[in-house]
Amino acid sequence: MKTCYFCKGKIVNKRIRHVHHWGEEIIIFENVPADVCTQCGEVFFSPEVLETMDKVSQKRIAPKKSIAVPVFSLP
Numbered sequence: 759m760k761t762c763y764f765c766k767g768k769i770v771n772k773r774i775r776h777v778h779h780w781g782e783e784i785i786i787f788e789n790v791p792a793d794v795c796t797q798c799g800e801v802f803f804s805p806e807v808l809e810t811m812d813k814v815s816q817k818r819i820a821p822k823k824s825i826a827v828p829v830f831s832l833p
């Protein structure tokens with residue numbers, strides 16, 4: 759069984775939504791396979807998954823959809 763690098767909690771594999779900040783841009787990945795710590799919530803991606811997200815975000819191959827993201831600045 760895998761344990762969390764930080765808190766030694768239990769790691770489960772699941773598909774998550776990952777929000778990636780790319781400079782001024784935000785890219786959302788859905789259905790991303792990740793190892794998630796059940797204790798602290800830390801998310802770990804495999805090198806393959808990271809590479810895939812890197813490729814897709816650079817090449818912009820057919821995103822499923824685009825959404826507008828409101829930005830608020832607190833006074």
Ligand SMILES: [Zn+2]
Pocket residue numbers: 762763764765766767795796797798799800
């Ligand atoms: Zn943890």
